[in-house]
Amino acid sequence: MSSTFETVAEIISDTCDLPIEEITRESHAIEDLGIDSLDFLDVAFAIDKAFGIKLPLEQWTEEVNEGRAPAEEYFVLGNLCKRIDDLAAAKTA
Amino acid sequence: MRLEYFDMIDQVMAFDADRKRLTTASNVPMESTVFEGHFPGYPLVPGVLLTETMAQASGFLALILNGFTKMPFLMAVDSVRFRTFVEPGAVLETDAELALEGSGYVATRASISSGGKPVCNGELRLRLMPFPAELSALMRARADKIGLDAVEYAGPA
Numbered sequence: 544m545s546s547t548f549e550t551v552a553e554i555i556s557d558t559c560d561l562p563i564e565e566i567t568r569e570s571h572a573i574e575d576l577g578i579d580s581l582d583f584l585d586v587a588f589a590i591d592k593a594f595g596i597k598l599p600l601e602q603w604t605e606e607v608n609e610g611r612a613p614a615e616e617y618f619v620l621g622n623l624c625k626r627i628d629d630l631a632a633a634k635t636a
Numbered sequence: 637m638r639l640e641y642f643d644m645i646d647q648v649m650a651f652d653a654d655r656k657r658l659t660t661a662s663n664v665p666m667e668s669t670v671f672e673g674h675f676p677g678y679p680l681v682p683g684v685l686l687t688e689t690m691a692q693a694s695g696f697l698a699l700i701l702n703g704f705t706k707m708p709f710l711m712a713v714d715s716v717r718f719r720t721f722v723e724p725g726a727v728l729e730t731d732a733e734l735a736l737e738g739s740g741y742v743a744t745r746a747s748i749s750s751g752g753k754p755v756c757n758g759e760l761r762l763r764l765m766p767f768p769a770e771l772s773a774l775m776r777a778r779a780d781k782i783g784l785d786a787v788e789y790a791g792p793a
Contacts, residue, residue, distance in 0.1 A: 581711060588738055
């Protein structure tokens with residue numbers, strides 16, 4: 544069974560046409576991988592489907608834009624995977 | 637339908653709140669400048685306009701579900717298949733059903749049929765954005781014109 548990171552990396556690789564070996568847990572989706580907001584919606588759609596969750600993208604974007612959270616908190620892949628795991632766990636709780 | 641104005645939906649026929657599915661009707665006009673080019677002597681509704689019809693039905697569905705708080709814009713079209721030609725005078729029934737409601741987007745499964753026969757189908761995604769000031773009143777007027785104001789939806793339970 545794939546780990547959360549492996550699944551997310553595969554989604555990003557397929558959706559954004561990026562070599563999977565360039566995608567690491569330390570990668571910043573926007574600054575390192577060059578994923579724009581529209582591509583990230585595609586990624587979010589695939590993640591929502593794969594994990595049966597709803598990434599709160601609008602809330603995260605608002606927090607980052609208002610300076611209440613650094614972008615790294617949500618868009619560095621290791622952190623994103625942790626958020627996904629938390630959402631998936633909350634769903635089954 | 638007014639093809640040259642991208643006014644594709646004539647009437648809301650039904651809304652299934654449980655399935656989150658909207659059904660609409662569209663009457664293909666007998667004449668249009670679109671047919672003069674597509675094609676001379678052999679008029680057919682272009683596939684891209686059938687896709688637009690599915691997108692508009694999906695957009696109206698999104699507006700019902702979000703209570704007209706956000707404007708839907710088409711962002712992705714997947715797996716669209718065109719199964720038969722559509723000629724002037726055809727009556728189209730378009731179904732748009734919610735497949736996934738995400739944060740800032742919706743995904744729908746849409747299809748068009750005519751005379752009970754499948755015309756086309758596909759999966760669409762629409763981005764939900766704050767209403768541009770210029771579009772709020774326009775979209776309300778369009779929605780009222782096709783009977784969307786009569787649809788009752790209280791939101792998720």
